Amino acid sequence: MAKEITSRNENYSQWYNDIVVKAGLADYSAVRGSMVIKPYGFAIWEKMRDQLDHMFKETGHQNAYFPLFIPKSFFSREAAHVEGFAKECAVVTHYRLKNDPNGKGIVVDEDAKLEEELVVRPTSETIIWNTYKSWIQSYRDLPILINQWANVVRWEMRTRLFLRTAEFLWQEGHTAHATKEEAVEEAERMINVYSTFAREWMAMPVIIGKKSESERFAGAVDTYSIEALMQDGKALQAGTSHFLGQNFAKAFDVKFLNRESQLEYVWATSWGVSTRLMGALVMTHSDDNGLVLPPKLAPTQVVFVPVYKSEEELAAVSEVVAKLRVELHSKGITTHYDDRDNYKPGFKFAEYELKGVPVRVAIGPRDIEKGTVEVARRDTLQKQFVSQNQLAETVVSLLDNIQANLYNRALEFRERNTTRVETYDEFKKVIAENGGFVLAHWDGTPETEALIKEDTKATIRCIPLDMPEEDGKCIVTGKPSKKRAIFALAY
């Protein structure tokens, strides 16, 4: 095969990188920490974005667009927020370049220094709440249910394609409500939308839970997250939804007249997922042959590869393929016919395995004679011969089957790698030797959480919403605990 992929066992991190780069999803750019999302990767992201956008609109949200730049003074208004983001902000200080008078080329024009520096948005709560101030007077103006698709910048020192980059693409919902209950309900609604999306579209099982205080979003009262388990036993936070209380309303003085004609601060939520989901998608399903895509997110669901020696054979194959493609298209299936003449079938097979196309159909002169095609599924690499006149219905059910199989496989993996522990020794052993999700009792204090992190690098991913209450003791302090938290090493 032309494009060798490092195996997962050999080097998991290199395996991930190989897939992202060699399958054509993304590449490093010449700009420190920023990536280029290549057409194939972007086509997958577009499918994710379109489905999420649809789900946001179905739940009553509208899109809008707010400025990229945030004046430093706004940014500083909410204390916890600025504390959380100040250390990773790209700052615009000048608005002009000029020719260096000493002939040193193009330089920043010091005469064009901004009076107030502008922060490139790492998230938009501050600029949006500053705007909402002029939009909200009375309870009749509420709720405001707005989402924005945008690029954001967080200056990361150690970056990884999709998982952690200085610039990334995301959506950020920002809603304003008249009551606390309504805002909490919204924050929960949206984490459930993310969970549904992860399960039904990405074929990725996730656990919904609340973050501990120290892992909360900077400025939030409560942060909900969905947590997925990757094949190396590390957790990945795939989406968050925040109940912001009245923190931003107070920072930006956003009040409304309620039904009783009293002035009250507005309640808020924000919620987001990003191109990080692309990394989660890759690491949940792919194998040592390359990317594996759930059919619902695959830009091409079925690829046809002709097997032929002569021009005549190719012509005969092409004629059959053209008919078959029409049938598949009529069932809403996306296809590609790769009749490039400068690559052998075997090379193409490897290429589409690398790119994760869910179904490959090969067809040669003998198939023409027998009225068959060879169908290979990417998830299990199994092959079968199928009669041409049954191809369309076979593929429809095969795609459903692959989608379900990927989810079930990932769910089984997670279940195999979820461990309940009762002692700290057991905890340390599991984290060190196996990884995965570890369910343990914890006394609820940031101090114990910090100690565990210090000892083991494991963090609390979340306290699952559906975790039953039970009497237990903190694995570290022995203090009483009512619920287990999920601990894991994390991306």
Place this chain on the structure above:
Amino acid sequence: MAKEITSRNENYSQWYNDIVVKAGLADYSAVRGSMVIKPYGFAIWEKMRDQLDHMFKETGHQNAYFPLFIPKSFFSREAAHVEGFAKECAVVTHYRLKNDPNGKGIVVDEDAKLEEELVVRPTSETIIWNTYKSWIQSYRDLPILINQWANVVRWEMRTRLFLRTAEFLWQEGHTAHATKEEAVEEAERMINVYSTFAREWMAMPVIIGKKSESERFAGAVDTYSIEALMQDGKALQAGTSHFLGQNFAKAFDVKFLNRESQLEYVWATSWGVSTRLMGALVMTHSDDNGLVLPPKLAPTQVVFVPVYKSEEELAAVSEVVAKLRVELHSKGITTHYDDRDNYKPGFKFAEYELKGVPVRVAIGPRDIEKGTVEVARRDTLQKQFVSQNQLAETVVSLLDNIQANLYNRALEFRERNTTRVETYDEFKKVIAENGGFVLAHWDGTPETEALIKEDTKATIRCIPLDMPEEDGKCIVTGKPSKKRAIFALAY
């Protein structure tokens, strides 16, 4: 009416601003020169974007995403390019904020100064051609047909909502080709895509032409543009497509092995339209009552307004409206039912006129008795009674009719305001008294063009591609000319 709009005659510029703000399309933000695109405005932009995206994909293009930040050294590589953009660049110089040790709040951390400043992209030729260098080795890697939807920043001193803002949204196509012919063909293909979009979707007639040398894109060999005429007699450049020759390939050393195994520089195009189209849309069709939208771009095509006194009457109306909406939806028409109880019908009528909803359907108790509804069209403000069982088909043809009428009205306006002149005196008189497009012979020199601009503020909008050759004399110098150029005052 609650929201008064300044009339066009009184103050055209204020009229434009009133419509954009009061119809809820956009608003100024607290960030100098940046705007907030509000949900209603963004919904229109989404319709434009989706249709354009569809047309780009139909012509073989794929989307991708490149970094927001461009290292200053890349930016400087193409001489004409940096010359054109250096004076309006937002520059990132630091990557961290900190608490001021002297208690002055949050300040830029001087220890976090970038070694090389980053320019916030005003356009992406440089970062993209730096990337293409590693993607292109042989003619087999060509053509590359990529588009990007993105935000860009050009530091403008005088800004106007949609028409000229420091940050705006756009798409930029960047293609790479093996031959000059193919690149020229691509540049022409895309300006034609823009023209088709303007005509068929925006109902906006445009003239396709080439820019004069002094109006070309910085770094282009040839710039094609589409030019529209606004209601105040000023021209608006609505889209551009550039044949870039080998300029960027040379600046970034991008060569390929051609079929004859010789190394050659790659040929390039770039092309873009932006949220400026929103301004063009507003100014082409709207009137003193507010926004007028072509049905194909209206987020809501038909609004139903109930007219009632009692709860019983409202219930009866609502029942009929529910049935009618289902019928319209089945024909692909988007509708809204405004049953808010805190506004009178007259207030709602004015609001939907302001918002440019193409068709308004009012229905009251008497309509229920008679089986009718009152249908009002936004473009002419005409009303008619229509039988309920004929509403769906009436609306289908009415929407087509409005779309066509808007185009024809705009085309007639342009034709009435296009003047052929033979002398400079005539030219000056028309520009000063009427405006519009002025067709005049010009000797082809930048000097004459500059003189005309100095005298009259009129610029060459383009030399139309379909302008027939004719023997003429330059209106200023009397030198021979083969073609007329279009002159106008412009946005």
